[in-house]
Amino acid sequence: MRIGVPHMGNLHIPLRALLERLELDFVIPPVNNRRTLSLGVRYSPEGMCIPFKLTLGNLIEAAELGADTMLMPAGSGICRLGYYAKTQEQVLHSLGYDAEIISVGVSQRKLLGLLEAIKRLSNNASWFKIISAFRFGLAKLNVLDTIERAVQKVRPVERIKGTANQLFAQAVSATEQADDYKSLKRVQKDYLEQLSLAERDESAEPLVVGIIGEFYVLLEPFSNMDVEKELGRLGVEVRRSIFTSEWTKFSLFLNPLGVNEKDRLHKAAMPYLKRDIGGEGWESVGEKVLHAKDYDGLVHLAPFTCMPEIVAQNIMPSTKENIPVLTILCDEQLGKPGMLTRLEAFVDLLKHRRRARVKV
16 A cells, blocks of 8 residues: 545645654655646536645655555535545546545544544554654644744744745744654754844835635645745735644544634624535635734635635625625736736735824
């Protein structure tokens, strides 16, 4: 058995740590690029979204590298994600690859369902070994997200543009190479310190923009044309609504207090949307209502043809909260020059609104 996994942001790093500790044979396909997208577009059924296309491209590239067992997230919700694995497996078979896709569903059984899938892959390794490997992978995920949050605050105020991005790239590499908890802790401390020492424009008063929308296009920079970096370059502090470490905490583990961020978002959205519509559509509406006073504006990222986010997009203008929302539909037809023009115009609008509020 040789295991392949698709990319989503830096998730391959904790996955690699987990698989290595279980001594499994695995392959990580190349980071998403134009070839990945081209493969996915060529072999996807008509009307599929960019998460389907990019993950399919990843799986084909993994199969080219000898992977015969693939891991794909799945669920029983309204989003089409639950159908991806079966459809992608059929595509792989039609291309001549004898590959099996194992759906990792966490909707019902949460952490136990994920651990059972890992146990199946690990040839029945002991639970102690599986939980130990899972904890170390989770630790790497937490370090990556902690450093990225600091990067988001430094980007808009750094004097030498690109400093935060360069430090983050180094931190990602160092996190991947760390092979124990002590070195992992040192990586986090060292790079948080370096980010805090980065030369800053003390007079800067950056705009604050929330990034909301569908899970995959939020977390996979290639799918959204590096929108967070581009906003940082324009002097905007980004507040992304989803980090994988937080999603893991709320989705896999039972909350002893019975309330989590999703519950708060659903409650906030209730006057406008009273039930789950699949994906993150309910949460997108709740983000606008709940955090309107915290941000200068919102960038709403949605895969083209994603029904939950299209519903959310059409509801958001009718809410009473007065905050501008820029929706960007992500697909292979999205061009970076056009996206940058829209971002620049949006940031100019937000600056004008802030100046107008100050005068009042």
